[in-house]
Amino acid sequence: MTTDSAPDAARRTYSYLGPAGTFTEAALSQVPEARNQIWKPVRNVAEALDDVVQGRSDAAMIAIENSVDGGVSTAQDALATMPGIRIVGEYLVPVSFVLVARPGTSLADVSLVAAHPVAYAQCLIWLGRELPAHAHLPASSNVASALGLIDGSSDADAAIAPPGILEHHDLQLLAEDIGDNRQAVTRFVLVQRTVTPPPPTGADKTSLIVELPQEYPGALMEMLEQFATRGINLSLLASRPVGDALGRYRFVIDADGHIQDERMADALMGLRRFSPKVIFLGSYPRADRVINRYPDRYSDDVFVEARDWLRSLVAGEPEA
Template sequence: MTDQPEAPRRRTYSYLGPAGTFTEAALAQVAEARDQIWRPVRNVGEALNDVIDGTSDAAMIAIENSVDGGVSTAQDALATVPGLRIVGEYLVPVEFVLVGRPGTRLEDVSLVAAHPVAYAQCLQWLTRTLPAHAHIPAASNVASAVGLIDDTSEADAAIAPPGILEHHELELLAENIGDNANAVTRFVLVGRTVPPPPPTGADKTSLIVELPEDRPGALLEMLEQFATRGINLSLLASRPIGDALGRYRFVIDADGHIQDERMADALLGLRRFSPKVVFLGSYPRADRVVVHYPERYSDDVFVEARDWLRGLLSGEPEV
């Protein structure tokens, strides 16, 4: 009798639940997460703690919205929780639908449940279509709709992600009700600390950097670490450190990979300059757009410059 090989261990992924959220839609884009265990959680902190304590192999969290900017809870958590790495990013279009209990008609709606952020992003449509409506705040986009189903909400209708219709019997009253058709939320997949994947040429490096002191030119000096090496920043956001007024850390997305000579050189400069640099990871860009830069910042130029310096130190004659 031959021993049967053990089935491969199924991986677990935490995401902001319940089913039907934008975060679930982002996780659905992860090829290696298909047919694995998806663990719904209640907040970003719980998702990241799952990764730290080994409950989950990775967590999907929202980090930036094209309308509302950075997600502060996620940025602050990544700044303060050690042992985490971003291993990928995913973009999800922000689309909203208006749903009601079965049999509800749009003209019957006067009370709308919605998460405050979703409500703000649909306010123009609501004002035009339901000018006499009132708003009931909900804890999440999905909770606004679930309250209709379990009768815990007094609302006639709810603003929710389109995915809600795949999981619950609800009446679709209107779709594409968001005021910004180009709204997108950026999600990142976060795992435990691992070596970065190899560069693809279309990569992004995420960092959190603190200024050494509050003085004129300190922010400029930090930015020069990137500018003098030809590195473009696609995100620069400030967050209060919390220990005193006027103290900030900076959340940075830089075009390129840590294995690029120019990026590695910039990180060395930041390390010398800043009292705290948190490397969050180098990973492929969601849009797969190749990073272009001037030839004077190519890897060969940095390598040649180091070789030149070694030659000077060793006394080699200059050619």
């Protein structure tokens, strides 16, 4: 999305999973500062992140989690292995799907369905009921699955796509609202090169990737205690293989709060002492803007008072 009111040199560039019409583009449309800027469609998450790291784009929008299918493993693994990335915001997009085909096709003609793997997983109940003998042809994006029908590059008989595809292309609608969960939502994050985190709002989230130091009984519990003993709720805890040996895992974590919160800063220092590798992905406003709640004993003032008390003891000052 661009306008002709300003030269390209004056615009910022945003990478997103294309082509135009994807859910990722819908997420990018929620970013006020991205409007009237250059939107660059890319083929995969790694390309979007590499655009940011290499300076070809100022930011990238990527899908990170779905309410039905869980974490997007390709995005989590890319964030774990590409340094110099920070998440600066998150955005939620309601998800619904249609089944489309070339004009003249009927549902009875369909045996091969093109779909992005995440979209396919969210339509399995409908597909199993209506097309029990179908096969799946993976596509690079929800829109690309349908475009392959139009340009002849796909052998599929039909495609799972966003409803908006029908506004831009001449396709036959075979079925609508085929998702298994009407409340499905995909969470997207906007990433930039390493920057200072946005200031705390009181409704914030901190994303991390943490590796366990070694396998021993209670190692995972010790990691989780860094948050529990400081009153920090975890909204996401997912494991991903490190890849260098069997049984080695890293943990993708979303924690309620901001790095400038005393309790979160204290937890991060605890993690740093505990783990050989802690990747700070960013602190940023929650998409739902829900204020983080915690007991009074975990307020910033309590942490500051405890630190001042310890310093007074070290300094030999009389206790009040």
